[in-house]
Amino acid sequence: MRGAMMAKAMLTINDRAASLAVTARELARRLGREPVFARDGGGVLTWIAAAMAMLAALALGAAFIIDDASARWRQALTGQLTVELPPLAPASDAIAASRTEADRLAAALAVLRDSAGIARAEPLSRARVAALVEPWLGGGIGAAGLPLPQLIDVRLSNDGTIDIAALRERLAGAAPGAIVDDHRSWTDGLVRLANIGLAAAISIVILVAAVAALSVVQATRARLALHREAIELLHLIGATDQYIAREFARDALIVAFFGAVIGVASAAAFGAAVLAGAPDFAIGAPALHLGAIGPGGWLVLSSLPLWTAALALVTAWITARRALRRAL
Amino acid sequence: MIRFERVGLRYEHGAEALHDLTFELPEGSFHFLTGPSGAGKSSLLSLLYLARRPTSGTISLFGREVADVARGDLPFLRRRIGVVFQDFRLLDHLSAFDNVALPLRIARRPEAEIHANVSELLAWVGLGEHVDARPSTLSGGQKQRVAIARAVVTRPSLLLADEPTGNVDDRMAVRLLHLFEELNKIGTTIVIATHNEGLLARFRRSVLRLDAGVLACAEGS
Numbered sequence: 001m002r003g004a005m006m007a008k009a010m011l012t013i014n015d016r017a018a019s020l021a022v023t024a025r026e027l028a029r030r031l032g033r034e035p036v037f038a039r040d041g042g043g044v045l046t047w048i049a050a051a052m053a054m055l056a057a058l059a060l061g062a063a064f065i066i067d068d069a070s071a072r073w074r075q076a077l078t079g080q081l082t083v084e085l086p087p088l089a090p091a092s093d094a095i096a097a098s099r100t101e102a103d104r105l106a107a108a109l110a111v112l113r114d115s116a117g118i119a120r121a122e123p124l125s126r127a128r129v130a131a132l133v134e135p136w137l138g139g140g141i142g143a144a145g146l147p148l149p150q151l152i153d154v155r156l157s158n159d160g161t162i163d164i165a166a167l168r169e170r171l172a173g174a175a176p177g178a179i180v181d182d183h184r185s186w187t188d189g190l191v192r193l194a195n196i197g198l199a200a201a202i203s204i205v206i207l208v209a210a211v212a213a214l215s216v217v218q219a220t221r222a223r224l225a226l227h228r229e230a231i232e233l234l235h236l237i238g239a240t241d242q243y244i245a246r247e248f249a250r251d252a253l254i255v256a257f258f259g260a261v262i263g264v265a266s267a268a269a270f271g272a273a274v275l276a277g278a279p280d281f282a283i284g285a286p287a288l289h290l291g292a293i294g295p296g297g298w299l300v301l302s303s304l305p306l307w308t309a310a311l312a313l314v315t316a317w318i319t320a321r322r323a324l325r326r327a328l
Numbered sequence: 329m330i331r332f333e334r335v336g337l338r339y340e341h342g343a344e345a346l347h348d349l350t351f352e353l354p355e356g357s358f359h360f361l362t363g364p365s366g367a368g369k370s371s372l373l374s375l376l377y378l379a380r381r382p383t384s385g386t387i388s389l390f391g392r393e394v395a396d397v398a399r400g401d402l403p404f405l406r407r408r409i410g411v412v413f414q415d416f417r418l419l420d421h422l423s424a425f426d427n428v429a430l431p432l433r434i435a436r437r438p439e440a441e442i443h444a445n446v447s448e449l450l451a452w453v454g455l456g457e458h459v460d461a462r463p464s465t466l467s468g469g470q471k472q473r474v475a476i477a478r479a480v481v482t483r484p485s486l487l488l489a490d491e492p493t494g495n496v497d498d499r500m501a502v503r504l505l506h507l508f509e510e511l512n513k514i515g516t517t518i519v520i521a522t523h524n525e526g527l528l529a530r531f532r533r534s535v536l537r538l539d540a541g542v543l544a545c546a547e548g549s
Contacts, residue, residue, distance in 0.1 A: 034422050034426055036419070036430070038419075038421040229417070230419055233417045233419070234430075235406070236406060237406065237407075237434060237478070238404070238406040238407035238431060239434045240400075240403045243434055
Protein backbone atom coordinates (compact mmCIF):
# COMPACT_ATOMS: atom_id res chain seq x y z
CA MET A 1 0.00 0.00 0.00
CA ARG A 2 2.75 2.37 1.04
CA GLY A 3 4.81 1.28 -1.98
CA ALA A 4 1.88 2.00 -4.31
CA MET A 5 1.49 5.47 -2.82
CA MET A 6 5.20 6.10 -3.25
CA ALA A 7 5.05 4.95 -6.86
CA LYS A 8 2.04 7.23 -7.50
CA ALA A 9 3.85 10.16 -5.92
CA MET A 10 6.92 9.45 -8.06
CA LEU A 11 4.76 9.33 -11.19
CA THR A 12 3.18 12.66 -10.26
CA ILE A 13 6.62 14.19 -9.69
CA ASN A 14 7.81 12.76 -13.01
CA ASP A 15 4.76 14.16 -14.81
CA ARG A 16 5.32 17.57 -13.28
CA ALA A 17 9.03 17.50 -14.07
CA ALA A 18 8.25 16.51 -17.66
CA SER A 19 5.68 19.29 -17.89
CA LEU A 20 8.18 21.80 -16.48
CA ALA A 21 10.83 20.59 -18.93
CA VAL A 22 8.42 21.10 -21.83
CA THR A 23 7.55 24.57 -20.52
CA ALA A 24 11.23 25.48 -20.11
CA ARG A 25 12.05 24.11 -23.55
CA GLU A 26 9.13 26.01 -24.99
CA LEU A 27 10.22 29.24 -23.28
CA ALA A 28 13.75 28.80 -24.60
CA ARG A 29 12.35 28.11 -28.05
CA ARG A 30 10.21 31.23 -27.94
CA LEU A 31 12.99 33.48 -26.63
CA GLY A 32 15.49 32.05 -29.04
CA ARG A 33 13.08 31.97 -31.97
CA GLU A 34 14.79 32.85 -35.19
CA PRO A 35 13.44 35.89 -37.01
CA VAL A 36 11.29 34.96 -39.99
CA PHE A 37 13.74 36.79 -42.26
CA ALA A 38 17.44 36.06 -41.84
CA ARG A 39 19.20 39.12 -40.40
CA ASP A 40 21.73 39.46 -43.18
CA GLY A 41 22.96 43.00 -43.82
CA GLY A 42 21.94 44.11 -40.33
CA GLY A 43 25.57 44.89 -39.58
CA VAL A 44 25.64 47.95 -41.82
CA LEU A 45 22.49 49.35 -40.23
CA THR A 46 23.96 48.72 -36.77
CA TRP A 47 26.98 50.89 -37.55
CA ILE A 48 24.90 53.57 -39.25
CA ALA A 49 22.68 53.72 -36.16
CA ALA A 50 25.79 53.85 -33.96
CA ALA A 51 27.29 56.73 -35.94
CA MET A 52 24.02 58.67 -36.03
CA ALA A 53 23.36 58.16 -32.32
CA MET A 54 26.93 59.20 -31.51
CA LEU A 55 26.55 62.43 -33.54
CA ALA A 56 23.20 63.19 -31.91
CA ALA A 57 24.56 62.45 -28.43
CA LEU A 58 27.60 64.68 -29.01
CA ALA A 59 25.44 67.53 -30.32
CA LEU A 60 22.95 67.28 -27.47
CA GLY A 61 25.68 66.82 -24.88
CA ALA A 62 27.50 69.92 -26.15
CA ALA A 63 24.25 71.90 -26.01
CA PHE A 64 23.60 70.81 -22.42
CA ILE A 65 27.15 71.70 -21.38
CA ILE A 66 27.04 75.13 -23.07
CA ASP A 67 23.63 75.81 -21.56
CA ASP A 68 24.89 74.89 -18.09
CA ALA A 69 28.05 77.00 -18.44
CA SER A 70 26.03 79.96 -19.67
CA ALA A 71 23.56 79.59 -16.79
CA ARG A 72 26.35 79.48 -14.25
CA TRP A 73 28.07 82.51 -15.77
CA ARG A 74 24.78 84.40 -15.82
CA GLN A 75 24.11 83.40 -12.22
CA ALA A 76 27.54 84.66 -11.20
CA LEU A 77 26.93 88.04 -12.88
CA THR A 78 23.34 88.68 -11.94
CA GLY A 79 22.69 90.10 -8.49
CA GLN A 80 25.61 92.49 -8.76
CA LEU A 81 26.59 95.76 -10.37
CA THR A 82 29.89 97.53 -10.81
CA VAL A 83 30.06 101.29 -10.50
CA GLU A 84 33.09 102.83 -12.08
CA LEU A 85 34.33 106.30 -11.20
CA PRO A 86 36.87 107.25 -13.87
CA PRO A 87 39.99 109.14 -12.77
CA LEU A 88 39.46 112.93 -12.57
CA ALA A 89 41.51 115.38 -14.57
CA PRO A 90 44.86 116.13 -12.87
CA ALA A 91 44.38 118.65 -10.01
CA SER A 92 46.82 121.41 -9.08
CA ASP A 93 48.10 119.41 -6.16
CA ALA A 94 47.83 115.73 -5.18
CA ILE A 95 46.12 116.38 -1.84
CA ALA A 96 43.33 118.37 -3.48
CA ALA A 97 42.91 115.69 -6.12
CA SER A 98 42.68 112.87 -3.60
CA ARG A 99 40.23 114.84 -1.49
CA THR A 100 37.99 115.44 -4.55
CA GLU A 101 38.09 111.73 -5.52
CA ALA A 102 37.33 110.72 -1.93
CA ASP A 103 34.39 113.13 -1.83
CA ARG A 104 33.06 111.73 -5.10
CA LEU A 105 33.43 108.14 -3.83
CA ALA A 106 31.67 108.99 -0.58
CA ALA A 107 28.82 110.69 -2.46
CA ALA A 108 28.47 107.69 -4.78
CA LEU A 109 28.48 105.25 -1.86
CA ALA A 110 25.88 107.34 -0.06
CA VAL A 111 23.59 107.24 -3.10
CA LEU A 112 24.10 103.51 -3.54
CA ARG A 113 23.60 102.60 0.12
CA ASP A 114 20.49 104.75 0.20
CA SER A 115 18.94 103.09 -2.86
CA ALA A 116 16.22 100.46 -2.54
CA GLY A 117 17.22 96.98 -3.76
CA ILE A 118 20.92 97.37 -2.94
CA ALA A 119 22.19 95.14 -0.14
CA ARG A 120 25.81 96.23 -0.06
CA ALA A 121 28.18 98.64 -1.83
CA GLU A 122 31.93 98.33 -1.16
CA PRO A 123 34.73 100.20 -2.92
CA LEU A 124 37.58 98.08 -4.30
CA SER A 125 41.05 98.98 -3.11
CA ARG A 126 43.54 100.46 -5.59
CA ALA A 127 45.62 97.29 -5.25
CA ARG A 128 42.60 95.12 -6.18
CA VAL A 129 41.79 97.28 -9.21
CA ALA A 130 45.45 97.07 -10.28
CA ALA A 131 45.26 93.30 -9.94
CA LEU A 132 42.13 93.20 -12.13
CA VAL A 133 43.76 95.10 -15.00
CA GLU A 134 47.11 93.33 -14.62
CA PRO A 135 46.32 90.62 -17.28
CA TRP A 136 45.94 93.38 -19.89
CA LEU A 137 48.35 96.10 -18.73
CA GLY A 138 51.00 94.10 -16.89
CA GLY A 139 52.20 94.24 -13.26
CA GLY A 140 53.29 97.29 -11.28
CA ILE A 141 50.44 99.53 -12.40
CA GLY A 142 49.61 100.64 -8.86
CA ALA A 143 53.22 101.39 -7.98
CA ALA A 144 53.75 103.33 -11.21
CA GLY A 145 51.17 105.87 -10.10
CA LEU A 146 49.10 105.54 -13.28
CA PRO A 147 45.56 106.81 -12.93
CA LEU A 148 43.11 103.98 -12.23
CA PRO A 149 39.34 104.16 -11.99
CA GLN A 150 37.70 103.71 -8.63
CA LEU A 151 35.44 100.64 -8.70
CA ILE A 152 32.53 99.94 -6.35
CA ASP A 153 31.26 96.38 -6.03
CA VAL A 154 27.50 96.55 -5.54
CA ARG A 155 25.46 93.54 -4.38
CA LEU A 156 21.71 93.59 -4.93
CA SER A 157 19.31 92.28 -2.36
CA ASN A 158 17.82 88.88 -3.23
CA ASP A 159 14.30 90.10 -3.88
CA GLY A 160 15.39 93.53 -5.07
CA THR A 161 14.50 94.79 -8.45
CA ILE A 162 16.39 97.92 -9.16
CA ASP A 163 15.68 100.76 -11.56
CA ILE A 164 19.07 101.11 -13.24
CA ALA A 165 18.09 104.21 -15.20
CA ALA A 166 17.00 106.05 -12.04
CA LEU A 167 20.17 104.95 -10.24
CA ARG A 168 22.33 106.23 -13.12
CA GLU A 169 20.52 109.56 -12.97
CA ARG A 170 21.02 109.96 -9.22
CA LEU A 171 24.67 108.90 -9.43
CA ALA A 172 25.29 111.36 -12.23
CA GLY A 173 24.10 114.13 -9.91
CA ALA A 174 26.14 113.00 -6.91
CA ALA A 175 29.27 111.68 -8.63
CA PRO A 176 29.63 113.12 -12.14
CA GLY A 177 31.14 110.68 -14.65
CA ALA A 178 30.06 107.56 -12.71
CA ILE A 179 29.42 104.56 -14.96
CA VAL A 180 26.97 101.84 -13.87
CA ASP A 181 27.73 98.44 -15.43
CA ASP A 182 24.97 95.87 -14.87
CA HIS A 183 26.85 93.30 -17.05
CA ARG A 184 23.85 93.11 -19.37
CA SER A 185 25.99 93.10 -22.50
CA TRP A 186 27.82 90.05 -21.10
CA THR A 187 24.76 88.15 -19.99
CA ASP A 188 22.88 88.93 -23.21
CA GLY A 189 25.83 87.58 -25.17
CA LEU A 190 25.91 84.43 -23.09
CA VAL A 191 22.19 83.86 -23.57
CA ARG A 192 22.66 84.32 -27.32
CA LEU A 193 25.58 81.88 -27.30
CA ALA A 194 23.59 79.28 -25.37
CA ASN A 195 20.59 79.70 -27.70
CA ILE A 196 22.79 79.34 -30.78
CA GLY A 197 24.34 76.20 -29.27
CA LEU A 198 20.92 74.74 -28.54
CA ALA A 199 19.58 75.62 -32.01
CA ALA A 200 22.67 74.09 -33.63
CA ALA A 201 22.27 70.92 -31.55
CA ILE A 202 18.57 70.62 -32.44
CA SER A 203 19.38 71.16 -36.13
CA ILE A 204 22.06 68.47 -36.00
CA VAL A 205 19.70 66.06 -34.24
CA ILE A 206 16.97 66.70 -36.87
CA LEU A 207 19.50 66.21 -39.69
CA VAL A 208 20.86 63.06 -38.07
CA ALA A 209 17.31 61.71 -37.59
CA ALA A 210 16.54 62.41 -41.27
CA VAL A 211 19.71 60.66 -42.43
CA ALA A 212 19.02 57.74 -40.07
CA ALA A 213 15.44 57.45 -41.38
CA LEU A 214 16.68 57.46 -44.99
CA SER A 215 19.22 54.77 -44.10
CA VAL A 216 16.49 52.62 -42.57
CA VAL A 217 14.34 53.14 -45.70
CA GLN A 218 17.21 52.01 -47.95
CA ALA A 219 18.13 49.08 -45.69
CA THR A 220 14.49 47.95 -45.47
CA ARG A 221 14.05 48.19 -49.26
CA ALA A 222 17.22 46.16 -49.75
CA ARG A 223 15.98 43.50 -47.32
CA LEU A 224 12.55 43.44 -48.97
CA ALA A 225 14.24 42.77 -52.32
CA LEU A 226 16.57 40.20 -50.78
CA HIS A 227 13.69 38.28 -49.17
CA ARG A 228 11.24 38.61 -52.05
CA GLU A 229 10.73 34.85 -52.33
CA ALA A 230 10.24 34.39 -48.59
CA ILE A 231 7.73 37.25 -48.58
CA GLU A 232 5.81 35.60 -51.43
CA LEU A 233 5.79 32.32 -49.50
CA LEU A 234 4.52 34.04 -46.36
CA HIS A 235 1.74 35.70 -48.33
CA LEU A 236 0.77 32.33 -49.82
CA ILE A 237 0.53 30.65 -46.43
CA GLY A 238 -1.70 33.38 -45.10
CA ALA A 239 0.52 36.13 -43.72
CA THR A 240 -0.96 39.61 -43.79
CA ASP A 241 1.06 42.64 -44.84
CA GLN A 242 0.99 43.72 -41.18
CA TYR A 243 2.61 40.45 -40.10
CA ILE A 244 5.41 40.76 -42.63
CA ALA A 245 5.92 44.49 -41.99
CA ARG A 246 6.02 43.79 -38.26
CA GLU A 247 8.86 41.31 -38.78
CA PHE A 248 10.87 43.90 -40.73
CA ALA A 249 10.06 46.63 -38.19
CA ARG A 250 11.04 44.39 -35.26
CA ASP A 251 14.36 43.51 -36.90
CA ALA A 252 15.08 47.21 -37.61
CA LEU A 253 14.18 48.09 -34.01
CA ILE A 254 16.60 45.54 -32.54
CA VAL A 255 19.44 46.46 -34.88
CA ALA A 256 18.97 50.22 -34.38
CA PHE A 257 18.66 49.91 -30.62
CA PHE A 258 21.93 48.03 -30.19
CA GLY A 259 23.66 50.32 -32.71
CA ALA A 260 22.46 53.39 -30.81
CA VAL A 261 23.62 51.95 -27.47
CA ILE A 262 27.11 51.57 -28.99
CA GLY A 263 26.88 55.12 -30.41
CA VAL A 264 25.82 56.79 -27.16
CA ALA A 265 28.45 54.91 -25.14
CA SER A 266 31.09 55.94 -27.68
CA ALA A 267 29.91 59.56 -27.51
CA ALA A 268 30.18 59.54 -23.70
CA ALA A 269 33.73 58.11 -23.86
CA PHE A 270 34.72 60.56 -26.59
CA GLY A 271 33.20 63.53 -24.73
CA ALA A 272 34.94 62.59 -21.47
CA ALA A 273 38.29 62.28 -23.25
CA VAL A 274 37.93 65.63 -25.04
CA LEU A 275 36.65 67.53 -21.99
CA ALA A 276 39.40 66.14 -19.77
CA GLY A 277 41.67 68.76 -21.36
CA ALA A 278 39.12 71.62 -21.40
CA PRO A 279 40.35 75.01 -20.01
CA ASP A 280 39.52 76.23 -16.50
CA PHE A 281 37.50 79.43 -16.68
CA ALA A 282 37.87 82.36 -14.36
CA ILE A 283 34.31 82.31 -13.10
CA GLY A 284 33.33 79.27 -11.06
CA ALA A 285 34.53 75.68 -11.46
CA PRO A 286 35.87 74.24 -14.73
CA ALA A 287 33.03 75.24 -17.02
CA LEU A 288 33.04 72.39 -19.53
CA HIS A 289 32.78 68.89 -18.11
CA LEU A 290 30.37 65.94 -18.26
CA GLY A 291 29.14 66.76 -14.75
CA ALA A 292 27.57 69.88 -16.26
CA ILE A 293 24.97 67.61 -17.89
CA GLY A 294 22.20 67.43 -15.32
CA PRO A 295 19.91 64.46 -14.58
CA GLY A 296 17.45 65.68 -17.22
CA GLY A 297 20.22 65.82 -19.80
CA TRP A 298 21.45 62.36 -18.95
CA LEU A 299 17.88 61.11 -19.18
CA VAL A 300 17.59 62.55 -22.69
CA LEU A 301 20.98 61.13 -23.73
CA SER A 302 20.33 57.70 -22.26
CA SER A 303 16.93 57.60 -23.98
CA LEU A 304 18.55 58.17 -27.40
CA PRO A 305 18.72 54.41 -28.16
CA LEU A 306 14.98 54.21 -27.49
CA TRP A 307 14.27 57.15 -29.81
CA THR A 308 16.57 55.69 -32.46
CA ALA A 309 14.87 52.30 -32.14
CA ALA A 310 11.42 53.94 -32.34
CA LEU A 311 12.45 55.89 -35.44
CA ALA A 312 13.77 52.69 -37.08
CA LEU A 313 10.62 50.78 -36.10
CA VAL A 314 8.23 53.34 -37.57
CA THR A 315 10.33 53.95 -40.70
CA ALA A 316 10.80 50.24 -41.45
CA TRP A 317 7.09 49.60 -40.80
CA ILE A 318 5.95 52.35 -43.19
CA THR A 319 8.52 51.36 -45.85
CA ALA A 320 7.54 47.69 -45.69
CA ARG A 321 3.80 48.42 -45.73
CA ARG A 322 4.13 50.66 -48.78
CA ALA A 323 6.23 48.08 -50.64
CA LEU A 324 4.00 45.12 -49.72
CA ARG A 325 0.93 46.91 -51.02
CA ARG A 326 2.18 46.09 -54.53
CA ALA A 327 2.27 42.33 -53.85
CA LEU A 328 -0.61 40.06 -54.89
CA MET B 329 -16.56 24.27 -52.79
CA ILE B 330 -14.33 24.88 -55.85
CA ARG B 331 -15.88 26.03 -59.10
CA PHE B 332 -14.04 27.03 -62.26
CA GLU B 333 -16.08 28.62 -64.99
CA ARG B 334 -14.39 29.15 -68.36
CA VAL B 335 -11.14 29.99 -66.62
CA GLY B 336 -8.16 31.02 -68.69
CA LEU B 337 -4.66 32.08 -67.65
CA ARG B 338 -2.17 33.86 -69.85
CA TYR B 339 1.22 34.86 -68.47
CA GLU B 340 2.46 38.33 -69.25
CA HIS B 341 4.19 38.27 -72.67
CA GLY B 342 3.65 34.52 -72.78
CA ALA B 343 1.46 31.82 -74.18
CA GLU B 344 -1.89 30.88 -72.73
CA ALA B 345 -1.20 28.39 -69.91
CA LEU B 346 -4.81 27.43 -69.23
CA HIS B 347 -7.73 27.63 -71.57
CA ASP B 348 -11.44 27.62 -70.89
CA LEU B 349 -11.43 25.36 -67.82
CA THR B 350 -14.80 24.53 -66.34
CA PHE B 351 -15.18 22.07 -63.48
CA GLU B 352 -16.41 21.68 -59.92
CA LEU B 353 -14.76 19.94 -56.98
CA PRO B 354 -17.16 19.17 -54.12
CA GLU B 355 -16.21 19.79 -50.52
CA GLY B 356 -14.30 16.86 -48.98
CA SER B 357 -13.41 15.29 -52.34
CA PHE B 358 -10.04 13.81 -53.33
CA HIS B 359 -8.52 14.39 -56.78
CA PHE B 360 -5.37 13.68 -58.66
CA LEU B 361 -4.33 16.24 -61.26
CA THR B 362 -2.22 14.74 -63.96
CA GLY B 363 -0.94 15.37 -67.45
CA PRO B 364 2.36 15.73 -69.31
CA SER B 365 4.99 18.30 -68.32
CA GLY B 366 3.92 21.79 -69.37
CA ALA B 367 0.24 20.79 -69.44
CA GLY B 368 -0.59 23.52 -66.92
CA LYS B 369 -0.84 21.56 -63.66
CA SER B 370 1.27 24.01 -61.65
CA SER B 371 -0.56 26.95 -63.24
CA LEU B 372 -3.89 25.49 -62.24
CA LEU B 373 -2.66 24.92 -58.69
CA SER B 374 -1.32 28.51 -58.53
CA LEU B 375 -4.84 29.74 -59.33
CA LEU B 376 -6.19 27.52 -56.56
CA TYR B 377 -3.75 28.75 -53.95
CA LEU B 378 -4.45 32.33 -54.99
CA ALA B 379 -0.97 33.17 -56.20
CA ARG B 380 -2.48 34.41 -59.45
CA ARG B 381 -5.76 35.68 -60.70
CA PRO B 382 -7.24 34.25 -63.91
CA THR B 383 -7.08 36.38 -67.04
CA SER B 384 -10.56 35.18 -67.97
CA GLY B 385 -13.45 33.34 -66.38
CA THR B 386 -14.40 33.10 -62.70
CA ILE B 387 -13.19 31.02 -59.80
CA SER B 388 -15.31 30.34 -56.77
CA LEU B 389 -13.64 29.08 -53.59
CA PHE B 390 -15.35 28.21 -50.31
CA GLY B 391 -18.51 29.75 -51.72
CA ARG B 392 -16.88 33.10 -52.60
CA GLU B 393 -16.03 34.55 -55.97
CA VAL B 394 -12.26 35.05 -55.81
CA ALA B 395 -12.48 38.17 -57.96
CA ASP B 396 -14.69 39.78 -55.33
CA VAL B 397 -12.34 39.08 -52.43
CA ALA B 398 -10.61 42.24 -51.23
CA ARG B 399 -6.82 42.07 -51.03
CA GLY B 400 -6.99 42.49 -47.26
CA ASP B 401 -9.17 39.36 -46.97
CA LEU B 402 -6.94 37.12 -49.13
CA PRO B 403 -4.66 36.06 -46.23
CA PHE B 404 -7.64 34.69 -44.31
CA LEU B 405 -8.79 32.73 -47.37
CA ARG B 406 -5.24 31.45 -47.93
CA ARG B 407 -5.06 30.20 -44.34
CA ARG B 408 -7.72 27.67 -45.25
CA ILE B 409 -5.48 26.30 -48.00
CA GLY B 410 -2.44 24.12 -47.43
CA VAL B 411 0.11 23.98 -50.22
CA VAL B 412 2.98 21.58 -50.89
CA PHE B 413 5.17 23.32 -53.42
CA GLN B 414 7.15 21.33 -55.94
CA ASP B 415 10.34 23.19 -54.88
CA PHE B 416 9.38 22.93 -51.17
CA ARG B 417 9.96 26.67 -50.49
CA LEU B 418 11.37 26.14 -47.03
CA LEU B 419 13.10 29.04 -45.27
CA ASP B 420 16.74 27.98 -45.08
CA HIS B 421 17.66 29.79 -41.87
CA LEU B 422 14.76 28.27 -39.92
CA SER B 423 14.77 24.82 -38.36
CA ALA B 424 12.39 22.10 -39.56
CA PHE B 425 10.28 22.86 -36.47
CA ASP B 426 10.09 26.60 -37.16
CA ASN B 427 9.30 26.02 -40.84
CA VAL B 428 6.38 23.79 -39.96
CA ALA B 429 5.28 26.14 -37.16
CA LEU B 430 5.21 29.15 -39.50
CA PRO B 431 1.54 28.91 -40.65
CA LEU B 432 0.43 28.43 -37.03
CA ARG B 433 2.45 31.43 -35.84
CA ILE B 434 1.02 33.50 -38.67
CA ALA B 435 -2.45 32.45 -37.51
CA ARG B 436 -1.42 33.45 -33.94
CA ARG B 437 -2.06 30.03 -32.42
CA PRO B 438 -0.88 29.55 -28.81
CA GLU B 439 2.75 28.42 -28.58
CA ALA B 440 1.81 25.35 -26.49
CA GLU B 441 -0.55 24.18 -29.22
CA ILE B 442 2.08 24.88 -31.86
CA HIS B 443 4.65 22.82 -29.97
CA ALA B 444 2.33 19.87 -29.56
CA ASN B 445 1.05 19.84 -33.16
CA VAL B 446 4.37 20.44 -34.87
CA SER B 447 6.26 17.90 -32.77
CA GLU B 448 3.60 15.26 -33.38
CA LEU B 449 3.45 15.92 -37.09
CA LEU B 450 7.24 15.92 -37.56
CA ALA B 451 7.39 12.64 -35.68
CA TRP B 452 4.63 11.24 -37.88
CA VAL B 453 6.48 12.07 -41.11
CA GLY B 454 9.60 10.44 -39.65
CA LEU B 455 11.47 13.61 -38.77
CA GLY B 456 11.16 13.47 -34.99
CA GLU B 457 14.93 13.39 -34.71
CA HIS B 458 15.39 16.34 -37.04
CA VAL B 459 13.20 19.04 -35.48
CA ASP B 460 16.15 21.42 -35.10
CA ALA B 461 17.76 20.62 -38.43
CA ARG B 462 18.11 23.36 -41.03
CA PRO B 463 16.72 22.47 -44.49
CA SER B 464 20.21 22.67 -45.98
CA THR B 465 21.21 19.65 -43.88
CA LEU B 466 18.20 17.58 -44.95
CA SER B 467 17.87 15.32 -47.98
CA GLY B 468 15.37 16.08 -50.76
CA GLY B 469 12.89 13.58 -49.34
CA GLN B 470 13.22 14.99 -45.83
CA LYS B 471 12.68 18.54 -47.13
CA GLN B 472 9.59 17.34 -48.94
CA ARG B 473 8.21 15.84 -45.74
CA VAL B 474 8.85 19.11 -43.89
CA ALA B 475 6.98 20.93 -46.67
CA ILE B 476 4.09 18.47 -46.38
CA ALA B 477 4.00 18.85 -42.62
CA ARG B 478 3.87 22.65 -43.03
CA ALA B 479 0.99 22.32 -45.49
CA VAL B 480 -1.16 20.08 -43.32
CA VAL B 481 -0.33 21.44 -39.86
CA THR B 482 -3.23 23.89 -39.91
CA ARG B 483 -5.73 21.14 -40.88
CA PRO B 484 -6.65 23.12 -44.03
CA SER B 485 -10.02 22.96 -45.78
CA LEU B 486 -8.22 22.53 -49.10
CA LEU B 487 -4.85 20.81 -49.56
CA LEU B 488 -2.96 21.32 -52.80
CA ALA B 489 0.18 19.35 -53.48
CA ASP B 490 2.46 19.68 -56.46
CA GLU B 491 4.34 16.40 -56.97
CA PRO B 492 4.43 15.71 -53.21
CA THR B 493 5.97 12.28 -53.63
CA GLY B 494 8.56 13.17 -56.22
CA ASN B 495 11.52 12.90 -53.86
CA VAL B 496 10.51 10.09 -51.53
CA ASP B 497 10.70 6.32 -51.89
CA ASP B 498 7.56 4.29 -52.64
CA ARG B 499 7.06 3.30 -49.01
CA MET B 500 7.12 6.94 -47.85
CA ALA B 501 4.98 7.98 -50.84
CA VAL B 502 2.27 5.55 -49.81
CA ARG B 503 2.60 6.66 -46.19
CA LEU B 504 2.18 10.32 -47.20
CA LEU B 505 -0.81 9.49 -49.38
CA HIS B 506 -2.37 7.79 -46.37
CA LEU B 507 -1.82 11.02 -44.42
CA PHE B 508 -3.67 12.90 -47.16
CA GLU B 509 -6.45 10.31 -47.01
CA GLU B 510 -6.72 10.79 -43.24
CA LEU B 511 -7.06 14.52 -43.79
CA ASN B 512 -9.63 13.88 -46.49
CA LYS B 513 -11.64 11.78 -44.05
CA ILE B 514 -11.99 14.76 -41.71
CA GLY B 515 -13.32 16.92 -44.56
CA THR B 516 -10.28 18.37 -46.28
CA THR B 517 -10.56 18.63 -50.04
CA ILE B 518 -7.40 17.25 -51.64
CA VAL B 519 -5.89 18.03 -55.04
CA ILE B 520 -2.59 16.32 -55.83
CA ALA B 521 -0.67 17.03 -58.99
CA THR B 522 1.41 14.01 -59.93
CA HIS B 523 3.06 12.10 -62.74
CA ASN B 524 3.16 8.95 -60.67
CA GLU B 525 0.92 6.52 -62.55
CA GLY B 526 1.56 3.90 -59.85
CA LEU B 527 -0.06 6.11 -57.24
CA LEU B 528 -3.01 6.80 -59.55
CA ALA B 529 -3.49 3.07 -59.94
CA ARG B 530 -3.05 2.29 -56.25
CA PHE B 531 -5.27 5.07 -54.90
CA ARG B 532 -8.25 4.95 -57.17
CA ARG B 533 -9.55 8.49 -56.94
CA SER B 534 -10.98 11.11 -59.24
CA VAL B 535 -8.44 12.18 -61.88
CA LEU B 536 -8.33 15.54 -63.67
CA ARG B 537 -6.22 15.16 -66.78
CA LEU B 538 -4.78 18.32 -68.33
CA ASP B 539 -3.26 18.57 -71.77
CA ALA B 540 -1.84 21.80 -73.21
CA GLY B 541 -3.84 23.91 -70.77
CA VAL B 542 -7.12 22.20 -71.53
CA LEU B 543 -9.00 19.77 -69.32
CA ALA B 544 -8.71 16.59 -71.38
CA CYS B 545 -10.94 14.47 -69.16
CA ALA B 546 -12.21 14.11 -65.62
CA GLU B 547 -12.37 10.52 -64.45
CA GLY B 548 -14.56 9.84 -61.43
CA SER B 549 -13.46 7.64 -58.58
